[in-house]
Amino acid sequence: DQQVKQNSPSLSVQEGRISILNCDYTNSMFDYFLWYKKYPAEGPTFLISISSIKDKNEDGRFTVFLNKSAKHLSLHIVPSQPGDSAVYFCAATSGTYKYIFGTGTRLKVLA
Amino acid sequence: EAGVAQSPRYKIIEKRQSVAFWCNPISGHATLYWYQQILGQGPKLLIQFQNNGVVDDSQLPKDRFSAERLKGVDSTLKIQPAKLEDSAVYLCASSSNTIREELYGYTFGSGTRLTVV
Numbered sequence: 001d002q003q004v005k006q007n008s009p010s011l012s013v014q015e016g017r018i019s020i021l022n023c024d025y026t027n028s029m030f031d032y033f034l035w036y037k038k039y040p041a042e043g044p045t046f047l048i049s050i051s052s053i054k055d056k057n058e059d060g061r062f063t064v065f066l067n068k069s070a071k072h073l074s075l076h077i078v079p080s081q082p083g084d085s086a087v088y089f090c091a092a093t094s095g096t097y098k099y100i101f102g103t104g105t106r107l108k109v110l111a
Numbered sequence: 112e113a114g115v116a117q118s119p120r121y122k123i124i125e126k127r128q129s130v131a132f133w134c135n136p137i138s139g140h141a142t143l144y145w146y147q148q149i150l151g152q153g154p155k156l157l158i159q160f161q162n163n164g165v166v167d168d169s170q171l172p173k174d175r176f177s178a179e180r181l182k183g184v185d186s187t188l189k190i191q192p193a194k195l196e197d198s199a200v201y202l203c204a205s206s207s208n209t210i211r212e213e214l215y216g217y218t219f220g221s222g223t224r225l226t227v228v
Binding site: 089 | 115120142151152153154155156159167202204206208214215216217218219220221222224
């Protein structure tokens with residue numbers, strides 16, 4: 001049972017444009033959501049998070065939106081840069097420090 | 112602060128052989144996790160330690176996988192005997208279990224890439 005889903009395996013975006021990565025979840029008990037970024041041969045690194053009591057969190061070029069009624073979150077990157085090319089995972093937890101990860105979306109930012 | 116250290120970085124073994132991975136978490140982090148990431152999938156939790164006790168090992172294939180965290184610091188994950196489907200990246204992560212970890216996740220090591228042939 002895939003509780004966290006990322007339905008787009010890959011995404012290509014021109015440099016300077018907006019990248020939008022999507023994530024859906026099924027468990028209404030999830031109360032924290034995170035996005036991780038992963039470069040080849042490295043472990044995932046934390047990017048941005050959002051609590052279920054919020055619908056938006058912003059950090060520089062990165063914004064995460066949460067729609068609890070739709071059980072959907074998205075990561076917006078504006079403007080996209082070539083260095084943003086990586087695999088992005090969304091993850092969710094119900095407060096147990098045990099994260100359930102999606103399958104990832106490979107973002108390629110074209111110069 | 113120093114990050115989560117893992118070794119080896121790469122390992123190739125034949126099926127039915129045994130293999131062990133080592134993890135040294137961030138100093139002072141009480142909680143340690145082992146995740147398995149199969150190519151094309153997201154990381155999946157195998158086992159979670161709190162100090163030297165097991166909190167969750169519900170997804171650990173106990174017939175072939177074992178893990179220990181002696182003295183609540185370093186940890187080893189062992190596979191014996193290995194199967195072809197064990198080919199994956201094995202990630203170790205640690206956290207200090209404060210509210211900050213819920214908002215900032217935990218710190219992963221670079222992983223060990225295992226290839227079983």
